[in-house]
Amino acid sequence: MSGPALEVAEVSASHSRGTGTRQVLAPLSFSLPAGQTLAITGESGAGKSTLAEIILGLRPPATGQVKVHGEAWVGPRRPVQLHQRRLVQGVPQDPSAAFVPRWSIRAFMAQAISRLVPGGNARELISMAAQLAQLEMALLDRRPQELSSGQLQRAALARAVAVQPHVLVADEPTSALDPRTAEQVATQLFSAASLTGTTLLLVTHDPQLAARCSRTIDIHPPQRRITHPRSFPA
Ligand SMILES: Nc1ncnc2c1ncn2[C@@H]1O[C@H](COP(=O)(O)OP(=O)(O)OP(=O)(O)O)[C@@H](O)[C@H]1O
Numbered sequence: 356m357s358g359p360a361l362e363v364a365e366v367s368a369s370h371s372r373g374t375g376t377r378q379v380l381a382p383l384s385f386s387l388p389a390g391q392t393l394a395i396t397g398e399s400g401a402g403k404s405t406l407a408e409i410i411l412g413l414r415p416p417a418t419g420q421v422k423v424h425g426e427a428w429v430g431p432r433r434p435v436q437l438h439q440r441r442l443v444q445g446v447p448q449d450p451s452a453a454f455v456p457r458w459s460i461r462a463f464m465a466q467a468i469s470r471l472v473p474g475g476n477a478r479e480l481i482s483m484a485a486q487l488a489q490l491e492m493a494l495l496d497r498r499p500q501e502l503s504s505g506q507l508q509r510a511a512l513a514r515a516v517a518v519q520p521h522v523l524v525a526d527e528p529t530s531a532l533d534p535r536t537a538e539q540v541a542t543q544l545f546s547a548a549s550l551t552g553t554t555l556l557l558v559t560h561d562p563q564l565a566a567r568c569s570r571t572i573d574i575h576p577p578q579r580r581i582t583h584p585r586s587f588p589a
Pocket residue numbers: 370371379397398399400401402403404405406
């Protein structure tokens with residue numbers, strides 16, 4: 356492993372609309388050493404979730420590239436390779452999106468481990484992840500809809516750390532929770548990242564949560580500009 360844990364270089368994003376393309380994330384560059392925590396803040400529509408999706412490899416950037424420990428991770432024409440997929444994991448705002456409804460939490464985590472961590476000991480990794488997320492072991496045998504929202508968010512955190520990522524991307528992970536549960540989940544998120552030395556990128560509107568990160572980047576919406584292909588009649 357070499358280089359920063361996460362390197363974002365001139366990454367921008369666009370959405371297509373009709374025959375035009377609208378830039379939704381202005382070119383952004385930053386790098387994060389291993390174990391550092393970064394808050395991404397900014398007004399609604401600034402492109403925070405879009406940036407999180409790009410770093411998670413869920414959509415390609417329009418320009419630029421992302422590297423993880425010096426290795427190419429994603430670019431405009433470079434999707435994430437399966438053998439690298441475990442390196443960056445997400446904790447979503449809606450944790451039910453992290454699971455399959457008819458599978459137990461344990462079954463889903465075991466499947467993720469077998470796919471992403473060849474030779475990994477699923478039993479050990481699941482147990483370690485549940486401890487890191489402070490998720491009671493008995494809850495692992497339930498299905499997602501049988502958990503409270505706080506328990507399910509801890510399960511999503513356990514699922515993410517079970518494959519031993521280098522970078523965790525959490526997009527508003529506590530915004531759907533009541534204040535007390537949100538505080539507990541936030542503490543478990545920071546503690547799991549710190550205990551494992553995982554770099555944490557946290558998208559948040561919450562200034563208190565942002566203040567718990569070692570660094571903050573405030574992003575702004577790009578200038579509203581629609582570009583059309585050359586063949587489009589003026
Ligand atoms: N699928 C899509 N198609 C077209 N435009 C989209 C799509 N998803 C998001 N956008 C636009 O991209 C821009 C950035 O959206 P994004 O969700 O990244 O913002 P955000 O900073 O996360 O906002 P919020 O804080 O409200 O969640 C917005 O103008 C949004 O309308």
